[in-house]
Amino acid sequence: MAKRSRRGGTASGAFARFLIRRALLAVLVLLGVVVITFFLARVVPANPAGLWAGVHATPQELASARAELHLDDPLPVQFGYYLTGLVQGDLGVSIRTHNPVLDDIGDKLPATLELISASLLLAVVVGIPLGVYAGVKKGRWPDHLTRFLAVGGVSLPSFWLAVVFEMVFVGELHWLPSSGRFSDVLNIQYPLKTITGFLTIDSLIQGNLIRFGDAIAHLILPALTLALYPIGLVARMVRTMMVEVLGENYVRTAKAYGLPGRLIHYRYALKNAISPAIVAVGLSFAYELTGAFLVENIFAWNGIGQYAFNSVLSFDYPAILGTTIIVAMFYVIVNLVVDLIQSFLDPRIVLTKAEA
Amino acid sequence: MRDLSLEFETEFGTAKVLDRVTFTIGEGEVFGLVGETGCGKTVTALTVLRLLPSNAKITTGNVKFLGEELLSKTDAEMERLRGTKISMVFQDPATSLNPVFSVGEQITRVVRTHEDVDKRAAETRAVELFKRVGLPDPETVLRSYPHELSGGMQQRVMISMALACRPKLLIADEPTTAVDVTIQAQILDLLMELQREFRLSVLLITHNLGIVAETCQRVGVMYAGALGEVAPTKDLFREPLHPYTQRLLKSLPRPDARGQPLASIPGSVPSLIDPPTGCRYHPRCEFAMKSCSTRRPALLEHSPGHRVACLLYEGVTE
Numbered sequence: 001m002a003k004r005s006r007r008g009g010t011a012s013g014a015f016a017r018f019l020i021r022r023a024l025l026a027v028l029v030l031l032g033v034v035v036i037t038f039f040l041a042r043v044v045p046a047n048p049a050g051l052w053a054g055v056h057a058t059p060q061e062l063a064s065a066r067a068e069l070h071l072d073d074p075l076p077v078q079f080g081y082y083l084t085g086l087v088q089g090d091l092g093v094s095i096r097t098h099n100p101v102l103d104d105i106g107d108k109l110p111a112t113l114e115l116i117s118a119s120l121l122l123a124v125v126v127g128i129p130l131g132v133y134a135g136v137k138k139g140r141w142p143d144h145l146t147r148f149l150a151v152g153g154v155s156l157p158s159f160w161l162a163v164v165f166e167m168v169f170v171g172e173l174h175w176l177p178s179s180g181r182f183s184d185v186l187n188i189q190y191p192l193k194t195i196t197g198f199l200t201i202d203s204l205i206q207g208n209l210i211r212f213g214d215a216i217a218h219l220i221l222p223a224l225t226l227a228l229y230p231i232g233l234v235a236r237m238v239r240t241m242m243v244e245v246l247g248e249n250y251v252r253t254a255k256a257y258g259l260p261g262r263l264i265h266y267r268y269a270l271k272n273a274i275s276p277a278i279v280a281v282g283l284s285f286a287y288e289l290t291g292a293f294l295v296e297n298i299f300a301w302n303g304i305g306q307y308a309f310n311s312v313l314s315f316d317y318p319a320i321l322g323t324t325i326i327v328a329m330f331y332v333i334v335n336l337v338v339d340l341i342q343s344f345l346d347p348r349i350v351l352t353k354a355e356a
Numbered sequence: 357m358r359d360l361s362l363e364f365e366t367e368f369g370t371a372k373v374l375d376r377v378t379f380t381i382g383e384g385e386v387f388g389l390v391g392e393t394g395c396g397k398t399v400t401a402l403t404v405l406r407l408l409p410s411n412a413k414i415t416t417g418n419v420k421f422l423g424e425e426l427l428s429k430t431d432a433e434m435e436r437l438r439g440t441k442i443s444m445v446f447q448d449p450a451t452s453l454n455p456v457f458s459v460g461e462q463i464t465r466v467v468r469t470h471e472d473v474d475k476r477a478a479e480t481r482a483v484e485l486f487k488r489v490g491l492p493d494p495e496t497v498l499r500s501y502p503h504e505l506s507g508g509m510q511q512r513v514m515i516s517m518a519l520a521c522r523p524k525l526l527i528a529d530e531p532t533t534a535v536d537v538t539i540q541a542q543i544l545d546l547l548m549e550l551q552r553e554f555r556l557s558v559l560l561i562t563h564n565l566g567i568v569a570e571t572c573q574r575v576g577v578m579y580a581g582a583l584g585e586v587a588p589t590k591d592l593f594r595e596p597l598h599p600y601t602q603r604l605l606k607s608l609p610r611p612d613a614r615g616q617p618l619a620s621i622p623g624s625v626p627s628l629i630d631p632p633t634g635c636r637y638h639p640r641c642e643f644a645m646k647s648c649s650t651r652r653p654a655l656l657e658h659s660p661g662h663r664v665a666c667l668l669y670e671g672v673t674e
Contacts, residue, residue: 249451256405256446257466257517258438271456346456347501 018351026332033328034086034321038079041317051095051314069095082321091325092318096311101322104307109326110197111181112296112303116288117198118219119226120281126227127234128270128277134235135242135273136265146235153232162225162298169221177218179300186214222299226292230284234277241273248272275342282338286331290323373399373628375582375636376417378655381525386551386558388572388589390565390604392625396581397561398447401527404559405444406434421525440470443518444527445547448534449510453502460498463517470521485516489546508539512546519550526551527559532567544571565608569593574661577601580626580636583655587662597664599641635667643668 049065070078091101134146170178190211195202199215246269254264293305311319343349374396381387389397402408419426446452464478486494489512532540548571551558568575576586585598596602603621626632632639638648655665
C-alpha cells in the first residue's frame, strides 16, 4: 500500500508521481476543450474579417484581414496555427478589442478572482457555522431558520438580488457606492501600482488604507450577491452531513469522555462532515469565473465574466477560446486543490495509490 | 442504581426499555450484566453516563455514584465526571474512534480536557498507557489513524483512553464482541489485569456467560428490560434460581452433550412497546402460573447476596 506524503521517505516520490500524472491528465483535458471549442466556434456563421476590419472596410482591407486571420485556409490548418500559438502562450488577438487575448484576460481576470474569492470566503465563513449550528439543533428553530435562509439564498436569482441591494443600500441608504471597483476621484488622488490585480491586496501592500476601504466598500454588494447562493448550498450540505455524523459512534465516544460540545461539533464532527461542502465551494469557484457575468454587469465590475459575455455577443472567437481555456484550466486546478484538501482532511483517502 | 425505569418515545409507541433495574457495584468489584441483544444492557450503561438519546425519558429511580446522585447533576458536572471518574469502553472500536484524527490526538485531547497538562506530558502518558496495554511500538501507534490499526489494537487504544484519567468505574460494553476469538481472550485478560492494578470497579456488559464465569465476582441477568436475578457468580452457576437463568445455562454448549442438539429457549424476546404484563418472562416460562401474568415479581433476597425476581420464590403457588 502506498503511504501518504506526510510520512516522508518514498511517499514524497509517490506524491510527485501523483502530481505528474494529474498534470498530464490536465493537458489532455485542456486539449479536448480546445478542440471542441475551436470547431464549435467555427460552426457558427459569422464574419470575423468584417468585424476585424470595421464597417467601412474596402474589399482589399477585408482580404488582408482574412489573410491575417488565416480565414482562407482549411479548418485543420487554422487549428494548427492556433495550437502552435497556444503552446507558445499566444491566445491570438481579440477581434473586438484588437488586443492580445492574453493581455485582455490578464487585465480582467484579477477583478473576477477578487470578487469570487470574497464571495466564497463569505460562503465558508458564514455557511459552515450556520450548517453546523443547524445540524446540532436539528428540528428546532435554528434549523428551520437556516433552512429558510438557505432556500432563499439558493432560489433568489442573483440579478434580482443585485438590483434590490442597489436600491436599498445605494439608492435609499447611500451607504455604499453603486458600481465599479474603485472611485475615480480617489484613483486620481491616490494612484495604486498594480501588483496582484486584487485592489484590496494591492492597497494593503502599499499601505494605502483609504484605497483599501474604498476597494472593500465597492466589493461588499457584488460579493454578497454572489455569496448568497453558495452560503445556502454550503449551509445545507454541512447541516445534512452533520446530522449524519452526530449519530456516529465516535461522537458518542467523545461525549462519553467528557469532551466539550464545541470541540465535538466544530472539530470532531465537522472534520468528518465538511467534504461535500468543499467540493461545492470548489465547483462554485470555477463556475462563477464566467457565471458571475450578470452580477458583474449590474455592478459594472469589469471582470472576465463580462468579457466573455461581450466576446460571445460579437463572435470574437479568439477571445471566446481564450477565456474557455483559462476557465477550463481553473477547473482542473480547483479539482486538484479540492482533492488535496480532502486527502489532507481524511487520512483514509490515499491520492498516491494508482487510480483506475 | 435503584429502581431505574426508562422509556423511549418511538414512532410506534412508548417502549418501556428498563423496568425498575436495581443493582450495586462495590469498589474494586467486577459486576457482569448478561442478557440477550436488546434487553437493555447498553441502555443501562449509557444511563450511568447520562448519554441517552433525546427520546429517552427516565420515569423512576436514581443512580448514585460515590454517594452522589448522577441524575440530578448539571450537564457541566457530568462532563467533568465522564472520562475521569467513569469511563467507558465501547463494543465496536472501529467505529468508536474518530477516523480522521490520529489516535494520539484523540487520547491526548481527553487528557488535556480534564487535566491541566501540556501536549508533551499528555503524549508521554499516552505512550506509557500504550505500553501498559501491550501495544507494540507505542510512538508509531500514537501517530496512527484508527484505520491503520487492527481491531485488537483499536480496542487496546480504547482501553488506554478509558484509563488515561484514572477512573474509578469502568463500563465495558461487550468489549470483545467485535474482535476475533484469540484476541478476545487477550483483551479480557488485559482488562482483568488492569482492574486489579487500578482497583477499578467494572460494569462488564456481555451476552456471553463464559466471559462472566471467568471474570465477574457478581452477575445480574437481564431479560426484556428487567433484572431477573442478581447473584455472586459462583452461586449463579451452581444454583440458578430464575427459570430464565436456568434455561440460559442449559443452552450453553457442553462437551458431555456432544451430538445432541443445543438446548434453546422457545419463543422470542417480547416487544418492549407492549411488554407482557406481570413477569415479562412468563410467556416463555415453563413454570408459568396464572398469577405470573398479573403480578409483577419483586427482586427479593433468596439467600445472602442472591436475589431473584420470580413468584416461585415468593411463596405463590397459583
